[in-house]
Amino acid sequence: MSLPRITHLPSGRLLSTILHHQPLLPSIIPLTVPKRAVIQGLEGIKKHFTLLKKEFTDRWVGPEGKPIVEHMLEQNRVVWEFRGPESLREWTVSSDREIGGHSEAYLKLGRNNNTCFLYGTLSSTPPRDGETRYSGYCTMRSKQPLASFDRKKHHDWSSFNTLQLRVRGDGRPWMINVSAETYFSHQKDDIYCYFLYTRGGPYWQDVKIPFSKFFLTHRGRVQDDQHPVWLDKVNTIGFTLGDKADGPFQLEIDFIGVCKDYAHTEEFAYEAYKRNPEV
Amino acid sequence: MNPYILAILLFGLGLGTTITFASSHWLLAWMGLEMNTLAIIPLMTQHHHPRAVEATTKYFLTQATAAATLLFASVTNAWLTGQWEIQQITHPLPSTMITLALALKIGLAPLHAWLPEVLQGLDLTTGLILSTWQKLAPFALILQLQPSSSTLLIILGLTSTLIGGWGGLNQTQLRKILAYSSIAHLGWMILVLQFSPSITLLTLLTYFIMTFSTFLVFKLNESTNINTLATSWAKAPALTALMPLILLSLGGLPPLTGFMPKWLILQELTKQGLAPTATLAALSALLSLHFYLRLSYAMTLTISPNNLTGSTPWRLPSTQLTYPLATSTAMTICLLPLTPAISALLTS
Numbered sequence: 001m002s003l004p005r006i007t008h009l010p011s012g013r014l015l016s017t018i019l020h021h022q023p024l025l026p027s028i029i030p031l032t033v034p035k036r037a038v039i040q041g042l043e044g045i046k047k048h049f050t051l052l053k054k055e056f057t058d059r060w061v062g063p064e065g066k067p068i069v070e071h072m073l074e075q076n077r078v079v080w081e082f083r084g085p086e087s088l089r090e091w092t093v094s095s096d097r098e099i100g101g102h103s104e105a106y107l108k109l110g111r112n113n114n115t116c117f118l119y120g121t122l123s124s125t126p127p128r129d130g131e132t133r134y135s136g137y138c139t140m141r142s143k144q145p146l147a148s149f150d151r152k153k154h155h156d157w158s159s160f161n162t163l164q165l166r167v168r169g170d171g172r173p174w175m176i177n178v179s180a181e182t183y184f185s186h187q188k189d190d191i192y193c194y195f196l197y198t199r200g201g202p203y204w205q206d207v208k209i210p211f212s213k214f215f216l217t218h219r220g221r222v223q224d225d226q227h228p229v230w231l232d233k234v235n236t237i238g239f240t241l242g243d244k245a246d247g248p249f250q251l252e253i254d255f256i257g258v259c260k261d262y263a264h265t266e267e268f269a270y271e272a273y274k275r276n277p278e279v
Numbered sequence: 280m281n282p283y284i285l286a287i288l289l290f291g292l293g294l295g296t297t298i299t300f301a302s303s304h305w306l307l308a309w310m311g312l313e314m315n316t317l318a319i320i321p322l323m324t325q326h327h328h329p330r331a332v333e334a335t336t337k338y339f340l341t342q343a344t345a346a347a348t349l350l351f352a353s354v355t356n357a358w359l360t361g362q363w364e365i366q367q368i369t370h371p372l373p374s375t376m377i378t379l380a381l382a383l384k385i386g387l388a389p390l391h392a393w394l395p396e397v398l399q400g401l402d403l404t405t406g407l408i409l410s411t412w413q414k415l416a417p418f419a420l421i422l423q424l425q426p427s428s429s430t431l432l433i434i435l436g437l438t439s440t441l442i443g444g445w446g447g448l449n450q451t452q453l454r455k456i457l458a459y460s461s462i463a464h465l466g467w468m469i470l471v472l473q474f475s476p477s478i479t480l481l482t483l484l485t486y487f488i489m490t491f492s493t494f495l496v497f498k499l500n501e502s503t504n505i506n507t508l509a510t511s512w513a514k515a516p517a518l519t520a521l522m523p524l525i526l527l528s529l530g531g532l533p534p535l536t537g538f539m540p541k542w543l544i545l546q547e548l549t550k551q552g553l554a555p556t557a558t559l560a561a562l563s564a565l566l567s568l569h570f571y572l573r574l575s576y577a578m579t580l581t582i583s584p585n586n587l588t589g590s591t592p593w594r595l596p597s598t599q600l601t602y603p604l605a606t607s608t609a610m611t612i613c614l615l616p617l618t619p620a621i622s623a624l625l626t627s
Contacts, residue, residue: 059449068573072509072583159506184333227328
């Protein structure tokens with residue numbers, strides 16, 4: 001019964017409802033939750049409790065769920081491998097469209113569902129908001145790994161010293177960004193970067209970049225006080241294109257992994273000069 | 280770091296602990312604790328690294344909270360009972376609050392969550408200072424407390440031994456392993472506090488010696504995770520052979536020094552009629568022993584894959600002083616036969 005109709009009720013009936021406590025309006029909002037939401041909720045609870053149980057039982061096998069011998073002998077680890085649609089859900093694609101630019105970026109599975117294909121168009125026309133002077137970037141970034149109940153988990157790559165990827169690019173210079181845990185250090189935009197020069201062409205390219213080569217940047221600016229990236233709490237890895245060349249781009253990635261190169265003994269590639277030396 | 284500043288900070292650390300030792304007034308004790316906290320903060324951030332900043336932030340916040348709670352509890356006690364003596368906390372409310380504040384200071388479970396992350400962000404020397412020296416001042420106060428609730432101390436102790444053992448099982452980072460080891464040992468110390476504070480002091484000192492040895496070994500090998508530790512056979516073969524003994528001493532196995540406090544604590548708990556508590560504590564020590572054995576296995580009982588093409592490092596002279604390590608290793612391994620003398624000292 002809608003509200004206008006109530007006003008047309010004879011006043012006697014209104015008074016009798018007050019005396020006999022009968023509800024005037026039938027309930028408008030249905031009091032039942034849709035079945036689909038209940039099922040999704042239950043599946044979510046089941047998923048989180050399964051993850052929690054796995055966390056409890058994994059430590060009886062060994063650290064990080066692997067026997068200690070396996071942990072000691074591990075020399076290569078494939079972290080991301082694009083073999084099905086669920087692998088794309090671990091990645092986020094963004095471009096300067098968020099700040100009003102005109103670049104486009106899309107992510108899909110490559111041929112035979114064996115690779116991921118990041119493609120789009122770069123446009124360095126700055127957005128007309130009166131304050132942005134430069135624009136033109138596209139990026140693909142992995143999502144933060146989550147433990148049970150959506151708690152943050154980190155990649156522990158301290159046993160490894162090299163990043164290895166198999167990519168097929170378009171000749172453009174990409175940037176690889178590794179982001180470590182920065183919640184407590186209040187340096188949210190601290191990212192460790194290095195360059196990925198792609199060859200283009202039909203042949204795959206195996207790229208091995210030691211982690212000692214990554215340098216520290218903050219919001220894109222290289223910092224004076226450099227230090228090597230600590231690999232025990234890596235949050236995300238990303239690929240950014242911002243080479244100021246307008247036009248289409250594409251990057252195909254087969255896998256991303258980490259490996260331990262015993263021959264690579266460099267701790268940090270950049271010298272730290274003494275600033276403000278005493279005279 | 281500038282040597283003058285380092286000297287001032289280390290002096291501040293020493294002074295803070297000394298002030299707390301020498302105090303009988305809660306305010307002075309609190310002041311000593313605050314000096315300790317503030318003096319170690321620059322030492323923790325000397326390497327400008329986000330992880331060091333994270334560790335320092337977490338350390339400062341937890342220690343400040345604990346100090347504030349301690350001050351509040353002592354002021355409450357002064358208001359309720361009219362006096363500030365450290366040994367005269369008779370009212371149960373301030374007594375409990377002070378116990379919990381000091382538990383947060385030293386990292387007893389369930390107030391332990393900061394310790395692994397803080398130790399992980401520090402270099403090994405600062406981590407050693409944090410694990411050893413920074414525990415002295417709070418323990419000086421803990422030993423003087425008259426606990427009103429024996430259940431609280433038993434719960435703190437048992438939770439710490441269990442969480443210390445459980446948490447260390449999943450770690451590959453050595454500093455986090457040492458943090459959980461610290462939590463477990465603190466649990467043992469607190470278990471026996473109300474019955475025999477002298478055994479608590481003995482356990483603390485034994486723990487200091489064992490942790491000192493462990494940290495120095497890791498520092499010599501420049502290792503911060505298990506995989507790097509596994510290559511220590513090329514750097515110091517004799518030390519690699521001795522290290523299982525140091526780790527088993529930490530685990531509390533006879534005939535090594537680490538067995539002495541555990542034996543005395545279990546004996547005291549059983550005398551007080553707490554045999555189930557003693558059993559549970561002994562069983563939780565098995566969890567800790569598992570990860571000490573894992574470290575021994577990785578370091579000594581295996582030769583890790585390697586690619587040694589150059590001269591092995593043990594042929595070159597070490598840059599680190601080995602005399603402190605030699606002394607503490609000898610004390611970590613060989614002091615068990617002194618148990619009768621130490622027991623006599625404790626009971627006198």
